[in-house]
Amino acid sequence: MAAVRRGDAERYRELVERHERRVYAVAWSRLGNAALAEEVTQETFIRAYRRLWLLGDGAKFSGWINTIARRVAINFGLRHRRELNKRERWALENADQSTKENSAVETGPLHTPETLRQTLAELPAAHRECLVLFYLEGQSGAEAAAALGISEAVLRVRLHRARHAMRERLEEKLEGSLVKLRPAKTLVPAVMAGVLASSTTKATAAGLGGTALGALAKFTPFKFLFSFFAAASVLTGIFLQWLFMRLESRNFLDRDGFRARLFRRSSRWWILWFALMMLVIWTLVPWFVLSSLHRGESLATFYLVLAGITSVMSSIMARRLKIIRNRYFIGIVATNLLFAVFCLMIGLGWIPILWTAYFVAVQMILMSFTFSGRPMRADYNLFLRSVEGMLKNVEPVMAEPAKRHVFNNSELFDFARFLGNRWLVNDFRLMNNGLVLRMSPVNMSLWHFSLAFFAFGSQGSKLILQRDGTVSVTMHKRDRRALRQLRGENPSPNGELENRVAAAAESAWQKFRVQDFAAAERTLGQVPESEVFVQPLAKSLSTRLQRAFMIGIALFTVIQTFEINQLLHIKSGFTISDQNLSEQNYKLAMSNLKTAKTEEKRFYALGAAAKESFVAGKTEAAQNYAGELMTLLPKYKGNWNYGNAIQDTNLVYGRIAVREGNIEAAKKYLLAAGKSPGSPQMNSFGPNMTLADDLLKKGERDTVLEYFMLCRKFWKMDFGKLDKWMHEVMDGKTPDFGANLFY
Known part of the structure; x- marks a missing residue:
């Protein structure tokens, strides 16, 4: 459970295999139809994966998944009620044909008309006659007794014994059938395909900005720049607060009066509180977020907790609207409620984290329109x-x-x-x-x-x-x-x-x-x-500056977010057909390898040298470079380039195997490349898909699909690419891998 929650979707396969039969049994018990039970089983596991964050204790998964299966089966039963009724009538009216069809799709004779006939035939003749006359022909007790030439008391005794015998035989048959109850074929591949699609959607929605931070968090220069930016932001914020407070103080008509004195006193405390608040925001929150991303954990829980806290605060403040309905207070309540809804939507994976910037822009603009109504007179007591x-x-x-x-x-x-x-x-x-x-x-x-x-x-x-x-x-x-x-x-x-x-x-x-x-x-x-201010609050210099500052932040945030979004979405239509570019890449790779004077620098240069040598047609050199890189791998396990090296080595060996016609070896190399722990580059832009493209051209779609599943462990910022490629491969198409053929 812990591995699946950290984003390892492949480990969910174990849960599906463990509980598949039980979930199918729950679905069948509600529907009595094998085909619909299989659909319910698939839908149950996919829904459970999407809502896995709702399950607090992993030990309760069995009961939880059964509850989901029961509810899904009920909904399917209502949706397909007409079809089920039609099938039941067909089974009653065409017993022989129904038995043949059931034997092909069902796992045993469960409550079919033929089962009842066989069980009835196994009873003694005296018991069978009583049951037929009383139940099937609908005769009364007196009529059945008269037809058999016995008294009603004797008939009641025979009926009791016949029912008991019938129940025992049906229970034996039912027990034997239920033991064999399972889908006609394993549903694990179909479930995992749906889970992978769900995993990609969730990663795209909830992990867009988070995975970018996770990749950046691995760089020491980023950590330094982040610390510097945090300190600069705190100091800048304190300075701006001091400046705005000073301008507000000068706007009082009587600068030595009690209002101005109270305002100056409270301003000092506000600036101190603002500084402490900024320090907390720029230390504890980033530490928690970045450490979670570095461990591969989801931020859904963080946003859901934040949504819960904000919702409680917003509801308390909204209650005050009963007595405070000025524009400023309504704006505060509205922004807090929007923030709670925003955090909830991110936590549920409905919108990307990157949209945080858009919310900040909306919040700033909303506040700028209500800012002039803030309480600044200092004489409200x-x-x-x-x-x-x-x-x-x-x-x-x-x-x-x-x-x-x-x-x-x-x-x-x-x-x-x-x-x-x-x-x-x-x-x-x-x-x-x-x-x-x-x-x-x-x-x-x-x-x-x-x-x-x-x-x-x-x-x-x-x-x-x-x-x-x-x-x-x-x-x-x-x-x-x-x-x-x-x-x-x-x-x-x-x-x-x-x-x-x-x-x-x-x-x-x-x-x-x-x-x-x-x-x-x-x-x-x-x-x-x-009588209080030199200029009305709405027209004061401080208000105008703060309003301009808020609008400026909003515009800057929207523009920067749009540009980042454009940069992250690599154009899939990018192609390279110029032979000169390949030659330049080869020359650059060889130059970098030649100038690598230390073993570590050579470790960095060998991957590109091996790949570009293969593209240039120098197969033997490519194999030698890949072999040298493989010998250096054990020495650099903690290095940021370790994941790149594993990918590049297996990539080159696999492409050579394809060229030599050894497809089985190429498939093994592709899966080995997919087991790379990832790297800052691979985590952000994805793996190199050249070997996958080669194998697709050879018809090895199953291996490529498995490779996509492995890549999900490190490439969470794929913007839906893996999902799109997976569906195209399952449809028999070869995806356009775009820039991923050249990384």
Whole structure:
């Protein structure tokens, strides 16, 4: 199981061979038809391979595969119900012909009409007569007893004994037939063909970008460049965050006021958090991803876990849409939900990993349109507004209890949305006595803003909208501590501040209910942007720069991804017919071999020398170079060129064998080449297909198909080529191997 999950599709053959008969038996027991049971068996194993990641414990594979077989058989039975009914009628009406057909396709006489007749004939005559009259001719007990000249009591005894004897004989026949129950021929080749096609599709969808990283991860220069790029990205990100925060700070009208001071304080913490977050992203995540790819493991689990985490976070944030419906927050929820869906689709293998870049582009563009609505005023706490004298000095209007209106949930949430859209509250909890709202903290930084949307806990001041129209508030000690640090002195006692804020909120609620929204805002200390910023947020220099930066990243990402995609898709129509090019390749290979002064450099040059010598018609030289390369193989097992050397040696020997007419030897060399562990070049661009092409021209299709299966172990970034070539070979065609004839 572990080998199959790492991408070794060939090891799945062992599971198919081990469970084929049992799966077929489950399918036959549901359908009673050998042909359909074979179809179900094939479909079951292919579906199981595609969903293998869903199986947590490999020891449960037997029960799991049987469950899949049962469900597939039920679906096949419903789909072919008319055909099964027709076959059953044919069997009853044409017993002799049906028996002949069944003997050709079934493994034993299982519940056929002829089986029942044979079993009935084996019973004693007295028992047989009772069964025929009572069951087959449909006579009543009295009629059957009269026909036989016996009493009804005797008839019941004979029927009981006859049924018992019939059951024993049928069970013996059934047991013997079930022991022999198996497909007419092994289904392993057909199943593995479907599995290979599924494996290629999955590799193309889920492993497109991953295998590229896996190949690059083997190069030491790439590791250095990756580390350098990571460090440069972290430093660049920190600098840009500092620059944007500085520009935002300068946009405040009162640069020494409490808003600017709170913003500068929170900005320092945000930059520190951003740096730590970038370090984690550029260290732990790449380490996990690249190490998994290096071991040949799939990233499906990683993306599915990421999708699960993001889905939970998105659902928590989406709940806040009940009270916060401004453009910025809706954009955050939408991008998180898109990211969860995106990760899920990658994890399931529905889209390629390379599409990550396109998602980043969509996310950046979406954020750029909602960015101007971000919370930047730093005065979203009502206690802060109270101590700064922003709340209007009002007294709550006390009405007679009998005249008070009992507010329903809809009316409570209407005012909660009024507060939430202005960032004054960020979470809610519906209680029997009213609606409890969590107030935004005094230190309303982007960091605190982010944390505020994960859980409704006790860490925060509360504002309670009572059903009788009154408002009560409680101030958290963290907000009080923040006010003391900001003003350098102890604020008013909690009770006094809470009464002041509650009175303002209750007065604002009253104005809100009469549709006087401007008065409600003034009561809560909400001032226009023109009194806070030099330029409105939507037109500020920082916003314009950040929006341009996001759009630039989106365009750059799309363009680069498109170019990478074009580079990776090697044109299959590429051909080479110019003899001069072959001569140049031969001269270059000989020159490289001549200048190879050390054994290691000669190890690198011998493969090309052997291949180009064969193409140039110098068979003896090619054989000598291949032989020398083979003697060096044991010394360089850990070398990056080891896989190339194994391929090139067997390739040359195999092509020489084809030229000499020794096809059996050539087939062995081709399979030996396919057992190469791969190399950075082979993993990315695939193996050389010249020997496979030679053998296809000789009609050796089975060997070439087996070679394709071996190549899947290292060539996972094939963009569907192996799948396409496999189908063409099975259809009797010779594929156009394109550039793979020249690697």
